[in-house]
Amino acid sequence: MQAAEPKRYIGEVSSVREGSRFDEARLATYLNDMIPGFGGSMIVKQFEGGQSNPTFLLETRSGKYVLRRKPEGVLLKSAHAVDREFRIIKALSVAGGIPVPQALVLCEDDSIIGSMFYVMRFVPGRAFWNCKMPDVSREDRAAIYDSANETLARLHSIDHNQIGLLDYGRPGNYFSRQISRWSTQYEASKSEDIAEMDKLIAWLPGQVAADDQRSCIAHGDFSFHNLLIHPTEPRVVAVLDWELSTVGHPMGDLMYHTMEWYRPQGVDARGTLNGADLHALGIPSFEQYVERYCERTGFRIEGNIDFYKAYNLFRVAAILQGVAQRASQGNAASAHADTVTKLIKPLAKAAWDFALAGGAV
CATH class of the missing domain: 3.90.1200.10 (Aminoglycoside phosphotransferase (APH), C-terminal lobe)
Structure with a gap:
C-alpha cells in the first residue's frame, strides 16, 4: 500500500477537536496558581500530531506553553503515562546535557480537565x-x-x-x-x-x-x-x-x-x-x-x-x-x-x- 505524501514539517495547530475539549477557564485558574507569572487571557489550540497523548498549545501574555494530557475513556494498562514523561523531562532538564523543554507542573487531579496532564515551556523549532x-x-x-x-x-x-x-x-x-x-x-x-x-x-x-x-x-x-x-x-x-x-x-x-x-x-x-x-x-x-x-x-x-x-x-x-x-x-x-x-x-x-x-x- 502506498502511503500518502507526508507533510514536510509537523507541529501545526488548529482549533481544539470536539472529542478533546475541556474547561479552559478552570485550567487557566489552576495554572495561575501553579506557574509563577502565568496570567491573562489564554488561547488554547491543539497540535495535529500525536497518536497517544493529546497535546495543546497554550498562548498567554506570559508566553507559550505546551500541555500533554492522558486521553479520556478506557485505556490500555501502562499506556499514556504522562506522569512518567513529566518525571524524566524534569530530571533531564535539571541534570543538563540533553535538550528538553522545561517541565513546569504535573496535575494528577482529573477534576481540572478530565484527566492527568502536565505543562512544559514551549520550545520553538522545526x-x-x-x-x-x-x-x-x-x-x-x-x-x-x-x-x-x-x-x-x-x-x-x-x-x-x-x-x-x-x-x-x-x-x-x-x-x-x-x-x-x-x-x-x-x-x-x-x-x-x-x-x-x-x-x-x-x-x-x-x-x-x-x-x-x-x-x-x-x-x-x-x-x-x-x-x-x-x-x-x-x-x-x-x-x-x-x-x-x-x-x-x-x-x-x-x-x-x-x-x-x-x-x-x-x-x-x-x-x-x-x-x-x-x-x-x-x-x-x-x-x-x-x-x-x-x-x-x-x-x-x-x-x-x-x-x-x-x-x-x-x-x-x-x-x-x-x-x-x-x-x-x-x-x-x-x-x-x-x-x-x-x-x-x-x-x-x-x-x-x-x-x-x-x-x-
Missing part, C-alpha cells in the same frame, strides 16, 4: 515528518542527522541512577520485557487476526541476545518527528514525547531510530530512506550512522541485526493497533488515526520478512 527533509540544504541535512546521532549517544551515556531515576525502570531483560508488553497490548486491542503478528509473537522471544542486560535511558520513540530542530540552525534543541521512555537497552533505541533507513516503502506515512540517493541528500549510510554512534558511546553492535529490525517494526504495528482501538472508541489523539491504522498489516509483513532474513522458518 520537527520533520519526512525523513528526507525537503527544503533543507544538503549541508544542513547532514548536520541535522549528525546532531540527532550525537543527542542519542549522549542520552545513552547518562547514568540514570545519578539523576534521580534509580527506579525508573528495571535494568536488564529489556527486549524480553518489551516483546511481552507489546504482544499483550496487541492481543488486548486487535480487531482482526494478522498471521504475521502471530508468527512474530511466537518467534521474537527466542531470539533475544545474551547481552540483553545492558541498560541506559531509552527514549522509546527517538524519531525526527520527536526532535525539535533549531528554527534556523541545523541542531537539535529539544527531544519530545517521552511517554515510552524507560531504562532499556541502547540497541532498542538505536535500531528504532535507524528504522528510517531500513523501513520498506509504503509502510509508514513518514516515508523512508530505503532506496534513496543518500549521497545526494547528504545523509550517511545505515552503516556509517551506526558506526558514528558507536564511536561516540564506545558500544559495540552485537547480535542478530535482522531480529532488531523485525522487533521494531513489530513494535510499531502493535502501537498502531492500540491507536486503531482508540479510534474505534472515538478517543484517538490524532486527527489522522484512521489513516495510520491501515499500515498495521504492511508493517507486520515487513517485520516478518526481516524475521525470515534473521533465521525464522
